[in-house]
Amino acid sequence: MLIDALLLQLGYNATLVAxxxxxxxxxxxxxxxxxxxxxxxxxxxxxxxxxxxxxxLAFILMASFGGDGRNLIGLLLGxxxxxxxxLWCLNWLTRNTRxxxxxxxxxxxxxxxxxxIVLLTVIQTMGVGRQAGLEGFLLGSTAGMLWADxxxxxxxxxxxxxxxxxxxxxxTLVAFDPEYAAARGLPVSKIDMAVMGLVMAVTVVxxxxxxxxxxxxxxxxxxxxxxxxxxxxxxxVLLAGLFGGLSAYVGAAMSASAPNLPTGPIIVxxxxxxxxxxxxxxxxxxxxxxxxxxxxxxxxxxLRQGLLALAQGQPIYExxxxxxxxxxxxxxxxxxxxxxxxxxxxxxxxxxxxxxxVRSDQTHEAAAALYDGLRKIESVLTCDQIAExxxxxxxxxxxxx
Amino acid sequence: MLDLACSDGQVxxxxxxxxxxxxxxxxxxxxxxxxAVFSVDMTVEAGKMTAIIGPNGAGKSxxxxxxLGIVPPVSGQVQVFGKTLDAQRARIAYVPQRAxxxxxxxxxxxxxxxxxxxxxxxxxxxxxxxxxxxxIECLDRVGMGDFATRQIGQLSGGQQQRxxxxxxxxxxxxxYLLDEPFAGVDAATEKxxxxxxxxxxxxxxxxxxxxxxxxxxxxxxxxxxxxxTRKVAEGTVAEAxxxxxxQAAYGGRLxxxxxxxxxxxxx
Amino acid sequence: MSGEEFxxxxxxxxxxxxxxxxxxxxPGNFLLLRKQAxxxxxxxxxxxxxxVVAFLLTGAITAGPMMLGAAGAAVVAVVLIEAIRRLGRIxxxxxxxxxxxxxxxxxxxxxxxTDTSAVHLDVEHALYGNLESLIxxxxxxxxxxxxxxxxxxxxxxxxxxxxxxxxxxxFIALFWRVLKISTFDEGFARTxxxxxxxxxxxxxITAAVAAVAAFDAVGSIIVIAMFICPPxxxxxxxxxxxGQVAWSVGFAVLSALLGYILAGYGPLWLGAxxxxxxxxxxxxxxxxxxxxxxxxxxxxxxxxxxxGV
Numbered sequence: 003m004l005i006d007a008l009l010l011q012l013g014y015n016a017t018l019v020a021x022x023x024x025x026x027x028x029x030x031x032x033x034x035x036x037x038x039x040x041x042x043x044x045x046x047x048x049x050x051x052x053x054x055x056x057x058x059l060a061f062i063l064m065a066s067f068g069g070d071g072r073n074l075i076g077l078l079l080g081x082x083x084x085x086x087x088x089l090w091c092l093n094w095l096t097r098n099t100r101x102x103x104x105x106x107x108x109x110x111x112x113x114x115x116x117x118x119i120v121l122l123t124v125i126q127t128m129g130v131g132r133q134a135g136l137e138g139f140l141l142g143s144t145a146g147m148l149w150a151d152x153x154x155x156x157x158x159x160x161x162x163x164x165x166x167x168x169x170x171x172x173x174t175l176v177a178f179d180p181e182y183a184a185a186r187g188l189p190v191s192k193i194d195m196a197v198m199g200l201v202m203a204v205t206v207v208x209x210x211x212x213x214x215x216x217x218x219x220x221x222x223x224x225x226x227x228x229x230x231x232x233x234x235x236x237x238x239v240l241l242a243g244l245f246g247g248l249s250a251y252v253g254a255a256m257s258a259s260a261p262n263l264p265t266g267p268i269i270v271x272x273x274x275x276x277x278x279x280x281x282x283x284x285x286x287x288x289x290x291x292x293x294x295x296x297x298x299x300x301x302x303x304x305l306r307q308g309l310l311a312l313a314q315g316q317p318i319y320e321x322x323x324x325x326x327x328x329x330x331x332x333x334x335x336x337x338x339x340x341x342x343x344x345x346x347x348x349x350x351x352x353x354x355x356x357x358x359x360v361r362s363d364q365t366h367e368a369a370a371a372l373y374d375g376l377r378k379i380e381s382v383l384t385c386d387q388i389a390e391x392x393x394x395x396x397x398x399x400x401x402x403x
Numbered sequence: 404m405l406d407l408a409c410s411d412g413q414v415x416x417x418x419x420x421x422x423x424x425x426x427x428x429x430x431x432x433x434x435x436x437x438x439a440v441f442s443v444d445m446t447v448e449a450g451k452m453t454a455i456i457g458p459n460g461a462g463k464s465x466x467x468x469x470x471l472g473i474v475p476p477v478s479g480q481v482q483v484f485g486k487t488l489d490a491q492r493a494r495i496a497y498v499p500q501r502a503x504x505x506x507x508x509x510x511x512x513x514x515x516x517x518x519x520x521x522x523x524x525x526x527x528x529x530x531x532x533x534x535x536x537x538x539i540e541c542l543d544r545v546g547m548g549d550f551a552t553r554q555i556g557q558l559s560g561g562q563q564q565r566x567x568x569x570x571x572x573x574x575x576x577x578x579y580l581l582d583e584p585f586a587g588v589d590a591a592t593e594k595x596x597x598x599x600x601x602x603x604x605x606x607x608x609x610x611x612x613x614x615x616x617x618x619x620x621x622x623x624x625x626x627x628x629x630x631x632t633r634k635v636a637e638g639t640v641a642e643a644x645x646x647x648x649x650q651a652a653y654g655g656r657l658x659x660x661x662x663x664x665x666x667x668x669x670x
Numbered sequence: 671m672s673g674e675e676f677x678x679x680x681x682x683x684x685x686x687x688x689x690x691x692x693x694x695x696x697p698g699n700f701l702l703l704r705k706q707a708x709x710x711x712x713x714x715x716x717x718x719x720x721x722v723v724a725f726l727l728t729g730a731i732t733a734g735p736m737m738l739g740a741a742g743a744a745v746v747a748v749v750l751i752e753a754i755r756r757l758g759r760i761x762x763x764x765x766x767x768x769x770x771x772x773x774x775x776x777x778x779x780x781x782x783x784t785d786t787s788a789v790h791l792d793v794e795h796a797l798y799g800n801l802e803s804l805i806x807x808x809x810x811x812x813x814x815x816x817x818x819x820x821x822x823x824x825x826x827x828x829x830x831x832x833x834x835x836x837x838x839x840x841f842i843a844l845f846w847r848v849l850k851i852s853t854f855d856e857g858f859a860r861t862x863x864x865x866x867x868x869x870x871x872x873x874x875i876t877a878a879v880a881a882v883a884a885f886d887a888v889g890s891i892i893v894i895a896m897f898i899c900p901p902x903x904x905x906x907x908x909x910x911x912x913g914q915v916a917w918s919v920g921f922a923v924l925s926a927l928l929g930y931i932l933a934g935y936g937p938l939w940l941g942a943x944x945x946x947x948x949x950x951x952x953x954x955x956x957x958x959x960x961x962x963x964x965x966x967x968x969x970x971x972x973x974x975x976x977x978g979v
Contacts, residue, residue, distance in 0.1 A: 043764040044708060099964045100507055100972040104763070105707040105902050109960055112711075112895035116953020119798045119891060120933070120946045127937075127944040141778055141793060215715070216778075219771030226764050262782045270775035277768060281758050289757045295436065303431050303477050307442045311429070319428060319480055361631065361654045373632065376438065473857045489863065497861040504855045507972050508703065509911045518851045521862050526847060554909040556972070570858075 016258040018152035019211065023254035023269065024247050025159030026208050027220060031246020032166050033200045034221035035228065035239050039177040044107050045092065045198070046221040050205045050214045051111040052088025053081035054118025057139050057209070058125060065128065072135065074151045078158075078206045081139075085202045088114050142213030142266035151210060158207035162200065169196055170239070178235045211254070212266030219270040220246060227277040230284035249273035301326055302376050306350060308332070312339050313351035352395075353379050359391045422485065424449050424578040424609040425470065430479030432462070432469040438477070439465040443634045447578075450607050451625040452600060454614040458653050461631040463613045464500065464582050471497055471580065483578065493522050496576035498567045500583050506556050512566050513538050513551040519573030541572040544602075546595050561592030568596055579603060581612045585619075597623055620644055678809040682828050683801045684930050687892075687952060689831040690884035691922035693838045694896035697877040699915050700842075702901045703853050708766055709748070709874055710897030713881045714890035715770040716747040718796045719777030720882075726784060733826065737882050744878035747773055748871075798949040799889025801930070804828070827887040834883035841876045842915075845869065850911055888949050895953035896922055903960040906967025921963075925956035 037043050060080025065071035088110045095106035122136060135143075166173075175183040176193045184190045201221065208217040228241035253269030282289050300322075308323040309332070310316075318324055318337070327333040332343030339347060356379050360366040369382040379388065425447040432440040440462035447453055455463045469476045472488055483491035496519070516538040517530065524530065542548045545565040550558070558566065564584055571579055579600070585593050600610050600623075614620065620627060620640065627644045629635035629652040636648035694710070701707050717740040724739025725731060747769050755765040778793060808814065808823040815821070842849070852859035852866045859866050881893045904917035929952030934945045964970055 038761075038764055041761050041763065043761070043767050047708075047711070047767065095964060099970045100905060101902055101964075102705055102707075104705055105702050105898055108707045108711055108894065108898035109902050109957065112891060112898060112953050113957025113960070116891050116895055116950040116957065119950030120954055121950075123945075123947040123950065124937075124942075127942065127946075137794060140797070216771055216775055218767055219775065222764055222767035223771070226758070226760055226768055229760070230758065264778060264782050267775035267779040267782075270771055271779065274768070274772040274775075281754065287758065292757070299433070299436055300477055303433075303438065303441075307429050307431065307478065310442065320478060323478070358651060361651060363654075376441075468857065471857075471861045473860050492861065492863040495861060497858060499855065499857045503857060505703075508854045509905070509909050509914050509969075510850070510854065511910065514850075514911075515854070518854070518858070521847065521851060521864075524847065526844065556909070 015149060015152050016254075018149075018156050019265075020251060020254040020258065022152065022155035022159045022207075023211050023265070024251040025156065025163050026204065026211065027224075027250025027269070028243045028247035029159060029162040029166055029200070030204045030208065030217070030220035030250075031224035031228070031242035031244070032170075032239055033162075033197065033204050034223075034246070035225040035242040036173050036177045036197045037201060037221060038225035038229070039235070039238075040194075040197075042103070043222045043225070044104070044218075045089075046201050046205070047218045048088055048092050048107040048110040048114075049085050049198070049201055050217045051118075052114040053085045053205060053209060053214050054115055054139070055121055056080035056082065056084025056087075057136060058118055058121035059084065061125060061136060062121065062128070065125075074148075074154050074210065077139075078154070078209065081209060082202055082206050084114065085205060089198055089202070138213070139209050140213050140215060141264060142209070142211050142216065143264065155207060155210060158203070162203045162207060165203070166200060169193070173197060174235060174239065212269055216266040216270050219273065220250065223270070223273040223277050224249065227273070227280045230280040230287045233286075245273065245276050249276060305330065306376060309343075309347045309350035310354065312343060313347035355395050356388065356391045359394055422449065423447055423482070424484055425580075425611065426482045426485075427466070427470055428480045428482075430466065430469055430481070431477045432465050432474060432479075433477050434465075438632060440469065440476075440630070441632050443479075443630065445628055445634065445637065447609060447611055448626055449609050450604065452604050452610040452612065452623065453626040453628055454612050454620050454624040455628045455630060456614050456617065456620060456652070457630040457635070459615075461652070463630055466630065467497075467580055467582055467611070467613055471495070494577040496571035496574040496579050498571045498579070498581040498584055500586070501560060501563050501567065506558070506563060508555065510555055511551070512542065512547065512553050512555055512558070515555060515566055516541055516569045516573050519570040522574070538569075538573055541569040542566070544572055545569045545599055559589070561588040564588050565592055565595060568599060572599070577608055579608060579610045581610070583613050583615060585614065585616060617649070674811045677811055677814055678806050680930070680934070681809070682806045682825050683804045683948065684927065686804055686825070686827050686831050686887050687801055687926040687930050687948065688923050689828075689835045690880075690888050690892060691896045691900070691926040691952065691956075692919055693831070693835040693880040694877075694884055694893055695900040695918045695922035696838050696842050696915065697873060697880060698897040699901040699904070699911075699918050700849055700853055700873055701877060701897065702905065703911075704870075704873075706762075706874075707898050707902075708763065710877060710881065711894050712747055712751065712766045712770040713744045713874075713878050714885065714893040714897075716743045716773040716777075717882060717885045717890055718793065719743050719773045719780065721796070722777050722780045722784070726780065733830070733886065737886060740882040740885065741878055743773065744882060745875065748874050748878070795889065796885075797889055798891050798947050799885070799887060801888045801948040802934070802945065804887065831883055831887055834880060838876055838880050841872070845872070849873065888952075891953050892949045895956050896925070899953075899956035899960045900925065903956075903963035903967070906963040906970040909969050921956065921959050925952050925959060929953070929955040 034043070034046070037046060057077050057080055060077050061071040064073055064076050092106050092110045095101050095109065096103050125136060172183070172188050172193050173196070175186070175188060176190050180190050204221065205214070205217050208220060212220060224242040224246035225238070227245050228238045231241055232238055249272035250269050253272045254265055257263040257265040257268045280288065285291055304320065304323040305326050308318055308327045311318050312333070324333070324337060327343065328335065331340060332346055333339050357373055360369055360379070360383070361373055372382050423446045425445070427443060427445040430440055430443045431438055443466060455466065457463050465474065468474045470481050481488055484494060513535065517534065519541070520534055520537065524534065539548060539551055542551055545568050547562060547565050547569060550562065555563070555566065568584065584596055600612070603610055612624070621644065624640060626639055628637045629643060629648050631652045635652040636643040698710060701709055720740035720743025721736045723743070724735045728735045750769045751762070751765045754760055754768060755762050758765070781793065804825045804827050806824055808820040810820070848859070848864050848869060851862070852864055852869055856866050877897065884893050884896070900918040900921035901914070903921050904914045907917040908914045930948050932955065933948040933951035937944060937946055
């Protein structure tokens with residue numbers, strides 16, 4: 003069943019939904035990256051919650067003018083309008099009052115959502131009752147979706163992705179270096195607005211699939227996940243799109259393959275699984291790599307400090323230092339240096355003297371900038387340069403062993 | 404902590420540790436994988452004013468913060484008046500960088516100074532007239548007595564710095580640690596701060612200042628501590644603040660001409 | 671309105687609403703100043719998985735385990751956010767977004783997989799609660815307030831919410847001084863020997879307790895709104911922390927009061943038949959208060975540029 007779903011063999015609607023979801027996932031991943039890099043990830047939370055009153059108002063309007071309140075295009079238009087209103091409030095609050103952005107996000111989110119709930123209860127009493135199905139917009143529901151609705155989603159996802167492709171260059175510039183972008187004459191605030199517009203588009207298209215509470219996840223999680231794998235900006239964007247698309251596709255297929263597997267939550271959990279793998283195992287920024295690196299670093303610091311203390315005849319206070327020295331065969335169990343320890347200590351102290359020369363000499367400025375107390379001097383200077391420095395310090399016999 | 408069986412020289416060093424208001428041994432601090440401070444020893448002399456100087460990013464502030472337990476060190480030990488930091492907190496007053504707090508915080512000048520009385524007041528101790536009087540007195544000492552009821556957001560940079568100093572005075576400590584108190588303040592504030600610090604020294608207190616202006620070191624301070632990730636030099640201004648040590652600390656970043664000028668100014 | 675009608679039907683929901691609003695607004699002040707306003711948002715989202723897990727473990731809808739589950743989920747969320755932020759070096763907003771959406775998604779999925787048709791447990795209820803249903807059927811009028819037998823049948827949410835409010839108030843009062851110092855200047859607070867990390871965690875747990883208790887009675891939407899809107903509006907009214915907290919309590923009470931009345935009677939005044947969601951209306955009113963304060967509050971601007979030197 004799942005294989006059928008993954009191969010898009012589950013009927014026309016399910017296939018359309020899967021394609022739409024995938025396009026949406028890619029768009030959300032890419033758009034979310036720009037938000038994330040601007041450190042405004044949770045603005046999307048305010049935008050998505052702010053869609054609710056618009057959906058309800060659109061329903062009330064369409065129903066009271068005798069139309070079908072459930073017309074998806076109408077509802078999505080309404081949601082876009084109220085999301086813009088929410089965004090405007092958010093910007094107004096941060097610009098014109100002392101509130102920080104997080105507080106502005108929280109107030110817009112809760113007030114718009116609260117008002118939306120008031121309107122939902124109004125709709126419930128309008129006689130149309132629960133049949134309105136607007137609760138579906140909270141958590142998304144793709145079960146029993148109309149063909150036309152599936153089409154709207156697929157087309158919406160495609161259009162959003164197309165828009166992103168069109169303005170990806172200026173967006174990338176602004177996201178990574180707004181000052182440089184401004185200096186190059188790019189209209190930074192307009193591009194920021196365009197990004198917000200795309201966030202809104204993604205939110206609106208995603209309402210029916212994942213719902214307004216969870217659409218935030220599609221915008222945030224893939225971008226965060228991608229960041230673990232690369233330091234290059236353009237790669238983050240690509241990877242985020244890939245992760246977003248993958249989670250959405252697999253999620254939509256899985257949810258179509260069995261009952262009681264709501265699309266939105268499955269997609270979110272899929273992308274979280276990718277996130278978790280990245281958090282733990284990514285080669286450079288991953289937790290495992292960081293832990294290993296930290297222990298290695300701590301050992302190097304202690305070993306180095308221990309050697310210098312040995313060379314200068316100072317007492318060593320810390321147990322970890324002593325243990326590491328012992329383990330390296332540099333001191334005996336009673337704390338006295340072995341021959342190997344004496345030699346290493348002398349070398350460490352000599353390198354310190356060499357570094358002192360390097361750092362006080364302007365001709366070695368580039369090398370001196372690399373000094374951090376741990377770096378081997380051989381890694382920044384040639385043998386000839388080191389020999390030259392040794393001549394300045396004097397012969398090795400002068401270094402106390 | 405100190406191995407009593409070790410040689411004479413080490414015992415002597417131990418005594419210096421005992422007496423010093425602030426003694427740091429083997430302190431290494433790192434943000435990420437590059438040490439900001441590496442294996443630094445420092446022994447502050449009691450009753451003197453000591454400047455910690457070094458180029459930008461040399462770990463001056465980081466060293467101070469690690470010594471106070473604000474950032475965790477990778478390794479190293481700190482003693483305050485011969486005991487652990489926690490045992491001696493009441494004897495330390497710290498003046499953070501002005502920019503480290505949000506001055507839009509809803510509070511008045513006098514409330515900030517009253518924070519300095521926390522160790523006296525405790526969690527629930529009642530705030531009495533004498534505490535307020537003490538706060539006002541400390542504000543007077545930095546020339547801010549008239550500003551007691553101002554909202555802190557209305558202060559200029561120099562005034563903010565003086566309020567921070569007044570808060571430290573209220574702590575009634577024996578050791579004062581100031582992080583860049585002269586950064587971006589007006590000349591009047593600089594004068595006011597230095598005269599307060601000098602009066603603290605007259606009263607036998609110890610003052611340590613992270614400082615960035617080489618031109619005023621000789622005028623303001625008794626001792627200097629030069630750092631550039633590692634300790635470069637430590638001692639009286641005459642001993643440790645020389646063209647050689649500056650060259651060693653600042654390397655190519657300080658033009659030779661500037662060093663010569665400073666050396667000249669110092670005689 | 672007469673006591674015979676007011677006391678059984680409106681008094682208890684009104685009081686519960688007010689207590690919940692104040693219990694959330696109090697810690698909200700500090701969260702706001704610490705730039706952690708959205709912690710409330712995160713907590714209120716993860717309450718759902720907490721109660722679903724509690725339901726799966728106990729098989730019944732009872733207040734005790736459900737509140738434990740919700741509080742547990744809140745703590746798990748806070749720890750996860752902190753872990754992801756530190757381990758992955760990710761900005762707090764994004765870390766929060768990852769955690770609360772995932773946990774909420776997990777909650778929804780569990781709920782869908784479980785047969786909860788026999789019990790009243792659904793997403794809508796979790797979001798906007800059912801304040802209107804917390805009526806006091808045994809009351810006949812104001813005299814019931816002195817009637818031990820009637821009092822014994824108060825909705826349990828009322829004493830529970832009152833206790834929570836008491837606990838939150840006690841926490842804030844007891845730690846007022848250290849909270850103020852460490853919120854203003856964390857580095858300085860540490861040099862005084864204040865355990866700022868522990869204090870920060872305690873504040874978040876207090877907020878979580880308030881959120882969970884309030885959620886049980888009124889749903890999560892009020893919780894988010896009350897954490898942020900009254901303190902944010904109060905920020906525009908006072909330049910003193912004491913004043914800000916006082917204003918925020920006032921605004922919280924006003925939101926609950928006006929919101930409840932408008933939800934219950936507003937539609938009748940407009941000629942409609944049925945009441946609308948009280949929880950939603952309370953959030954809306956708090957937003958209107960914030961809008962007014964943001965437009966006209968005496969302290970709405972960031973403290974101005976320094977005058978002179």
